[in-house]
Amino acid sequence: MSGDGELAYEALIQFLYRAPVALIQLQKDGAIEILNPMASRLLMPLAPDGDMENFFHVLRRHAPDLPRLCADFSAPQGVICEGRRIGVETTHGHADGPAVLSLGLLKLDDNRLMAVLLDATHEVVREQRMLANAAQVDALTQLPNRAGTLALLRKMGARARAASGDHCALLLVNLDRFKRVNDTLGNAVGNQVIALVAERLRTTVRSGGRAAGGGLAVETPTHVGGDEFAVLLDGLPERAIVERIAGRLLERLGKPYRVGEQELALTFSLGMVVLGAGAQDADDLLRDAAIAMTVAKSQGGNRMVGFQQEMRDQALLRSGLEADLRTAIERAELFNVYQPVVGLMAHGRMDPGAGVEALVRWRHPVRGLVGPVEFIGVAESTGMIHAIGEQVLATACRDFVAWQRQLGAGAPRLLAVNLSRAQLTKTDLCDKVAAILAASGMPAAQLQLEITESLAAQGADIQQQLLGLKQLGVKLALDDFGTGYSSLSSLHLLPVDTVKIDRSFVSLAASSAHHKVLIEATVLVARSLGMTTVAEGIETVEQAEVAHAQGCDKGQGYLYSRPLESAALLQWLATQQAPAAG
Numbered sequence: 001m002s003g004d005g006e007l008a009y010e011a012l013i014q015f016l017y018r019a020p021v022a023l024i025q026l027q028k029d030g031a032i033e034i035l036n037p038m039a040s041r042l043l044m045p046l047a048p049d050g051d052m053e054n055f056f057h058v059l060r061r062h063a064p065d066l067p068r069l070c071a072d073f074s075a076p077q078g079v080i081c082e083g084r085r086i087g088v089e090t091t092h093g094h095a096d097g098p099a100v101l102s103l104g105l106l107k108l109d110d111n112r113l114m115a116v117l118l119d120a121t122h123e124v125v126r127e128q129r130m131l132a133n134a135a136q137v138d139a140l141t142q143l144p145n146r147a148g149t150l151a152l153l154r155k156m157g158a159r160a161r162a163a164s165g166d167h168c169a170l171l172l173v174n175l176d177r178f179k180r181v182n183d184t185l186g187n188a189v190g191n192q193v194i195a196l197v198a199e200r201l202r203t204t205v206r207s208g209g210r211a212a213g214g215g216l217a218v219e220t221p222t223h224v225g226g227d228e229f230a231v232l233l234d235g236l237p238e239r240a241i242v243e244r245i246a247g248r249l250l251e252r253l254g255k256p257y258r259v260g261e262q263e264l265a266l267t268f269s270l271g272m273v274v275l276g277a278g279a280q281d282a283d284d285l286l287r288d289a290a291i292a293m294t295v296a297k298s299q300g301g302n303r304m305v306g307f308q309q310e311m312r313d314q315a316l317l318r319s320g321l322e323a324d325l326r327t328a329i330e331r332a333e334l335f336n337v338y339q340p341v342v343g344l345m346a347h348g349r350m351d352p353g354a355g356v357e358a359l360v361r362w363r364h365p366v367r368g369l370v371g372p373v374e375f376i377g378v379a380e381s382t383g384m385i386h387a388i389g390e391q392v393l394a395t396a397c398r399d400f401v402a403w404q405r406q407l408g409a410g411a412p413r414l415l416a417v418n419l420s421r422a423q424l425t426k427t428d429l430c431d432k433v434a435a436i437l438a439a440s441g442m443p444a445a446q447l448q449l450e451i452t453e454s455l456a457a458q459g460a461d462i463q464q465q466l467l468g469l470k471q472l473g474v475k476l477a478l479d480d481f482g483t484g485y486s487s488l489s490s491l492h493l494l495p496v497d498t499v500k501i502d503r504s505f506v507s508l509a510a511s512s513a514h515h516k517v518l519i520e521a522t523v524l525v526a527r528s529l530g531m532t533t534v535a536e537g538i539e540t541v542e543q544a545e546v547a548h549a550q551g552c553d554k555g556q557g558y559l560y561s562r563p564l565e566s567a568a569l570l571q572w573l574a575t576q577q578a579p580a581a582g
């Protein structure tokens with residue numbers, strides 16, 4: 001070892017020796033190999049007979065399950081437990097010895113373990129003092145529950161107002177897709193996961209750092225309920241620290257969890273609120289943090305978002321829409337419009353009867369006409385999308401069959417209807433579609449269901465659902481292609497008949513060579529797979545020319561027509577020249 005290396009090594013040994021935590025190296029049967037002075041100090045009072053040979057033996061009265069826990073841990077190495085609270089009070093006569101220890105166990109290899117012990121007495125006393133009331137503690141995690149969180153927030157808010165220039169904040173953390181854990185692994189595993197997250201949270205938060213004004217900076221974890229946790233930050237010297245702490249929290253919480261044989265990778269969404277100078281209601285704080293957390297989730301999760309006032313306004317707007325949407329169906333405020341999808345032909349000509357796409361609209365009694373972009377999200381998150389989707393499909397099929405009766409060969413030949421994410425995950429979707437086809441007399445081969453690209457790229461269950469729909473004889477289209485995750489190279493994995501190239505590409509195609517090439521490549525790949533292509537959002541003659549030149553089969557856009565109600569659509573069709581034969 002070089003001189004520098006030796007020095008560093010010596011410094012490390014010195015550090016381990018003096019560290020204010022107990023470090024113990026064990027054999028797998030608990031036999032103690034090495035321990036530092038802090039370890040002797042914490043363990044000695046627990047071994048009244050003075051026998052410190054075996055760690056499990058010393059703790060046998062307080063944590064009898066440790067040998068089992070270690071034996072059951074099958075991975076070659078890793079964290080067996082962390083932040084495990086062990087009560088050691090009253091079993092011996094040392095009045096000022098620790099009452100509660102916090103234990104971490106690490107498997108180093110097949111034969112050796114490392115134990116880390118901390119005196120957690122003060123931490124526990126502090127928690128207990130804060131939570132004099134047992135009704136404020138959650139049984140599963142031993143953390144303050146929702147009522148406890150609110151009580152702590154009230155206290156912090158009151159203090160913050162009186163405050164001395166330091167900062168307080170609330171972080172709300174919610175597990176992403178926790179329902180999936182429960183659904184696939186069972187509620188018992190779900191509960192274990194919650195307990196593990198609580199443990200991780202406890203070992204991640206820090207307390208006791210010096211804060212502004214000489215007070216203590218304290219981070220207090222709580223379990224608000226379900227898969228939702230909070231961390232209260234009190235006494236921070238600067239506001240900017242909040243984000244750093246939140247980042248550290250997300251990083252630590254995102255490390256894998258071990259449940260029995262399984263290793264679970266979980267992600268979290270975090271909302272943060274920094275307490276202002278004015279009076280703040282505890283409920284309001286929790287709600288604001290939840291709003292920011294929901295925004296983090298809606299952006300895909302695994303991220304943190306700071307609360308902003310506009311978010312509350314949007315949430316209010318949304319909840320207003322939500323309430324109204326519930327009655328919109330009964331009051332028949334929702335209706336379909338249809339946008340022509342035309343066949344692209346040489347010399348700027350087009351075939352007007354190629355098809356139509358059904359698009360839902362909401363005639364709101366106060367707001368006026370509301371577009372789907374504004375309410376489909378609300379409908380999805382509240383489950384109303386199922387009723388709405390069924391109504392859109394049933395109405396569209398009825399209208400389509402009526403046009404065929406009325407116009408015969410002059411009627412549109414294909415009906416496109418959009419499906420949302422939530423609809424695709426519902427198991428009875430195929431049955432519902434089949435029932436609607438049967439009831440309306442709609443020919444399955446003339447119905448095209450559209451799914452967005454980001455959806456199609458997901459999971460085996462979605463694939464299964466798509467195959468089920470194909471078996472009904474309907475066609476499938478990949479909507480908004482180019483905006484999502486799937487690339488040209490995975491197009492062959494999807495059972496779709498048509499690719500709809502997103503408007504963002506089409507609108508730039510005339511001016512950007514890059515976008516033109518992307519369209520061309522998409523068309524080539526789609527063709528080689530036997531799929532047709534539609535250029536979405538054609539607004540100018542130039543764009544139509546490019547789309548046709550790049551080989552797109554069909555086009556849709558304001559150049560041909562805006563979405564129209566059924567009667568107006570028939571008028572539009574009547575005024576179009578039928579394409580000249582040949």
Ligand code: C2E
Nearest residue numbers: 359360371372373392418419420537538539556557558559
């Ligand atoms: P989409 O399926 O990609 O529908 C095309 C959207 O582009 C429509 O917007 C249409 O009005 C618009 N559009 C068509 N041509 C042009 C153009 O030349 N320029 C511009 N700027 N826009 C054009 P809309 O009706 O607002 O619908 C937006 C999205 O909402 C749809 O995108 C679809 O994903 C969803 N959506 C609409 N109706 C339904 C429905 O009944 N169910 C479900 N699940 N989603 C729907």
Ligand code: MG
Nearest residue numbers: 357418450479
């Ligand atoms: Mg569509």
Ligand code: MG
Nearest residue numbers: 479480500536
């Ligand atoms: Mg689209």
